[in-house]
Amino acid sequence: MKSKYLYKLVITGILTVVILSSATAQQSLSGTYTMTAEQATLTLVLTQTGNMITGTLSSNSGASFQLEGEVMEGAGAGICTGGGSSVFFEVFLAGSDLTLGLIDPDEFNMPDYDQAQYLLFTKQSEQAGTKGQTGNITGKLFGNNQQTNQQPDNQQYNNQQNYNQQNLNQQNYNQGQEGWSQQGNTGQEAGSSTIGINEVGDPSWGFKFVPPAGWVHQKSAEAAILGHTTIAGMILVLPHMAENMQQMQQELYQGIQEEGNYLTLSGGLNQVSQNVISGDYTGIMDGTQVKAKGMGILSPFGGGAYLIAVSTPDKLGNELITVTENIARNMQFFKVEVAGLIQHFAGNWASFTTSTSTWMCFCSDGSYSEQYEAAYSGNFDDGSGNWSAANQDSGQGRWTVRGTKEAGQIIVRMNNSQEIIYEYKVHQEKGYTYYNEYWFNGRHYSKKTE
Incomplete structure (x- = not known):
């Protein structure tokens, strides 16, 4: 499971673990939030009116940016402009902690989550701190390094997530079964590389699945992250290119070890079925201690999927793991035409x-x-x-x-x-x-x- 894109996705997801687990998804985002980043004090003032959100992001150096967007399912998203530059933004609130994500547009004027940075603010009524990794915020956002002249479009954040209320198969694993049954609940013929409107996948991945009801996701070309407003943690789903069970097992043993962040196997690997291996992991991501359940599935066409349920040690529970197992069990595989x-x-x-x-x-x-x-x-x-x-x-x-x-x-x-x-x-x-x-x-x- 060692790869740069997996590392980036894990970091992005870890920073939203608290966010996705908030049971108060509908609380107002309005308020004044502060944080300290390097030598700068950042102040974020948000005003939510209905499903619209506006705000100002400023620093003690005098730089100021304007935010304008919409709120859907308790999360805000839109455009942050200032200094002749524009980036996408996302905000999530969990109690008194608010996470601001700043995402550069790519060459197609879409959010490039490989170039995202996440900042953790605290409501002004609470004690402001320096929670989380800020990245080079004073250089990139409040310096002279804005590199894009593209103007992102708020319409790109319209909610497209009207998922089917699918009841996923709840059967237990069966040791030694011939792979998990595929239920065909997606509306597409099993083996089809067509990705339906309610499905997550990619023709180049070789698999697809329908997210469980109530779960939202972000997808890039490399992987997908799923989260829920009341279930703590997140689920990473990404393709792999292992040719057989031995190669997949080797990659699962390796875990993730990059740039001071790691997930290591905390015990042995278990062969769940003829094409599924799972294991428990512990580690550190962006300075946060985490636990994870990792699963590898081998496609009958070669390659397959890794699924990682990850949260803080006290929040990784059966509910998150069960959802991950259900996604794996209902995953459909197809041959990638290359x-x-x-x-x-x-x-x-x-x-x-x-x-x-x-x-x-x-x-x-x-x-x-x-x-x-x-x-x-x-x-x-x-x-x-x-x-x-x-x-x-x-x-x-x-x-x-x-x-x-x-x-x-x-x-x-x-x-x-x-x-x-x-x-x-x-x-x-x-x-x-x-x-x-x-x-x-x-x-x-x-x-x-x-």
């Missing part, structure tokens, strides 16, 4: 700087080779996707892809069992799209045609 994408990306890709060169071959037979050298010298291409030159590092493995021609992930499993995930986006410039140029993990590559 032939077209594999054909599109197959070939040699190169990236150059003034002193380095990096070459990657996503070969059409599924093999992968990479080559790095510290200077432009040597004859790289031997016609087979492997390169040879002096003073260089190289590696080989297998690759696959999920997503679209515009954006997605290329997953590489090296021969030493290391997994590399390349987040890719097509290069766009002056209104033109160049499908022979891509950004792989933020680095520009061009496809070699000769």
Whole structure:
């Protein structure tokens, strides 16, 4: 379960554990809230009138931003503007603690949750503190680093979550069963890659499911987070590319260990059925102690899903775990069609700087080779996707892809069992799209045609 996108989603979700567990979802957001971030004192003044919310976010340095949006199911969302820049915002209230999320727009003018930061405020009547990780708030928000001129649209926050009131199957696990039964309650034929309006999933994931009644979700290209207003904690659902139970078991053993945040296995793994493994985890996320129930499901088509029910140690209970098990039990799997994408990306890709060169071959037979050298010298291409030159590092493995021609992930499993995930986006410039140029993990590559 080790990956950058999982880490980002866990951090985002941990910061909303308290929020999603609030039993007072309908309390007014109006009030004055403060927090201390680095050398700045931030003040957030909100006014809720019906389902509309306005406000001002300011600092003791004199910077000020205006907020305007709507309130749905106790949470506010809209646009934060000021200093010639705009970002999306979300606010959640749990008792006297209010969390403000600031989310940059992506190139499609949609919220980019990989670029989100969450700030925890306290009502002015309470003692203000420095709860939670603030990130570089004084530099990014109150400094001179606003990088977007896009103007997000409030209509993008219209509530689309009129979920079916589905009664999920409550049967217990059956040790040694042939996988969990799929109930077909989604309105789609089992095995269909079409994602219905009431479903969560993605054609590139290879699975989909219907959220239980009363649960809300946020979905990115990499995973989904589910939360509830009265059940403490959250549920992470994300795809994996394990080819068999042994690989999935190995990944579950590894847990999450990145950038000072971790989830480690607190006991052994249990094989629930022929395609399901589960385990208990403990760890620290963003300075908060957490417990989790992790589950891995292997799809009959390869790959599958990880589900993680996570909360603070005193809040992780049977209710959250049972919902997670029901989602897993009712999940539908289908074969991901990647032939077209594999054909599109197959070939040699190169990236150059003034002193380095990096070459990657996503070969059409599924093999992968990479080559790095510290200077432009040597004859790289031997016609087979492997390169040879002096003073260089190289590696080989297998690759696959999920997503679209515009954006997605290329997953590489090296021969030493290391997994590399390349987040890719097509290069766009002056209104033109160049499908022979891509950004792989933020680095520009061009496809070699000769």
